[in-house]
Amino acid sequence: MKIKIYLPHFLHRDNVDEDGYLEMNPGSKLRDVYRKLRIPVLFCSIVFAYVNNEKASLDTPLEEGDIVSFVSFISGG
């Protein structure tokens, strides 16, 4: 199944296709996305994600077409 991924500017994007999709096995959970994106466990405290703009945990199940958005920052003033 395909999951739409929005990564913050501080993470690499090598496993995500140019439309921002990540191919996952059916039944995957959010923690599987972290694994596939090779986000170290230590980073989980600062790199966290919402699923379909709802708060999520690593055990949140994912479905085809879900949007996983990682926290991001924007500069300005």
Place this chain on the structure above:
Amino acid sequence: MSALYLLYQEDEKGDMMSNGYMGKILHINLTDRTVEERIIEESTYKRYLSGTGLGAYYLFNHMAENVDPLGPENMIGFMSGLLTGTGSVMTGRWSVVTKSPLTQGWGDANCGGNLSIEIKKCGYDGIFFQGRSQKPIYVHIADEKVRFIDGGDIWGKDAIESEKWLLSKYRQNGNLAVATIGPAGENQSLIAGISNDGGRYAARSGVGAVMGSKNLKALVLEGSHSIKAHNADRTKELTKAYASKVKKSELPSFVKGNMLPFMGFLSAKQKKHGPIDGAMTVAAMKRWGTISNNTLGMPNGDNPVKNWKGSIKDYPLKKYRRLNPDKIIAKETKKYRCHSCIIGCGGICDVTDIENMKSQQSHKPEYETINAFGPLLMNDDLDSLFAINDILNRGGMDSISAGNTVAFAMECFEQGVISSKDMGGLSLEWGNTSAIKVLLEQMIYRKGPGKIFSDGVKKAVERIGEVAAPYAMHIGGQEPGMHDPRMDPLLGIHFSADPTPGRHTIGATMYYNAMHLWEFVSWAPKVKAGSLKKDDFLNKKEVGLKTAASACVKQVLDGAGGCLFALASGLNHWPLFDYLNAVTGWDYTPDDYMEVGRRIQSLRQAFNIREGIRPMDNLLIGRLEGTPPLKEGPLAGNTLDTESMIKKHYEYMGWDHNGNPVL
């Protein structure tokens, strides 16, 4: 009050009171104290919206060419936004429009606070001043009733004290809003701004000097008109959906400010970028506001250092960790929200433990101020930054221009262009906080040797001599915001190509990646996940289209009175175009609104050309474009081909290669 008259008789008259706008502006002549209401037809709103767009339309058509910006013929307009007060959220921003005494061309400045709603409640979309009062006054407007009141009681007071004085005099009448200048504006400093709500600033373009030149100390507004949306239910529905997303966007409590440098470091290491979910930027805005960039932006090179010639090598972690935003919000006693804001990036801080503060409470310093008086001056004393923020807010001076100017003075001192003797004993070494404060006071009050810096870097070079020119960081006379074009070429193009040069709020790569314009606008290029950052340094179609799209949507935003941080939360979440249709009853497509934005931007540009400004003279210069490139730090080796990239931007704006709009 003189009679109403139609500006454009041929235009049809819309239902003024139920389309978001008020349908008229007020034109006040301070010389003879005459007041005219002028009807604005719906077709004008459809072409220029309100806010900056309506202001540009009005000044271009109703002000003589080549007026002295500090003379009586110049106009200054206080503009509300089309969406302000309509039940929409993040739409409480107002703008000031004028001919800039700093750049001698189009001038505008944008501010949050609480003035925008009060302009409309008085019954107007904009209030314009022309002429010059013989003596200092303030103008009080209660609905359509205009009074000219002797300003002797507040002339000479700082901006915060002036507002307090006016609030105490009129507060019993109910809600009111004040826009006022401080001593910098009274003294016609070309880098003076206009204060609202205790230190929110319409800071740029030298707008405060224009107010001072008219002997207009303050504008006091208290209105009772209602503002109606064409489709209030739809507007409410849009607001509810966005508010729900903002409410859910929270940083977990274990995320701390000391993690931000690490994220900045990782960001610097990435060679690629892609779209981000703008809604996910809201959480950090809610927690810290703009100051998350104090430390996040150091490792990736966004934050300029030592008058733009340094890097993180000069201002390393041991210094910039002192600007940890957690240390600032530790002083925050409550969040500050502009009108209709549901994010709350501002804050009110308890500053009782900081020396020499004139009050116990102060607005939280913004990132721009922190960086302009922190890393740019090699200053890492956080308490001094609170004090400097207060000096600027009270004095009424633009912190971006002032910071660049002090940095210029320090580099002149370092290079021996000016000496301690020249400065009356002031030793302008990098990071000397007591010298910075003294110099600022001299700049604000035009006293002592520091007065040569009162009008920004370009004027200072004229006073010191060309030997100082290499250290003067400006574009077209205006000092740049605290983000480095050598990290973000798109930002650099806007620094140069916007009719008010040096502005950091027109567009940038990160904003483009967050706002998802491509989901709505047929010609806005989609950002692919995994795009190479280095491609943004190339003179190519995609970059030109991105900067043109950013410039156009920014003008739509400023016409609507919208907040840049709402735009950054993504148009897929904050529905600017849907809001505009719901409020006005129009049936415009996003492409239609982008054409409105292009029209406004072209008019701002046409104003400059009419005033004799050659757009190609506003190219990034020297170190701002990386000539020569930095030798150290994350931006080492980066250089922009500014001229060719700007020509590409002009091409997609529909302008000729010299930047002349083809109207």
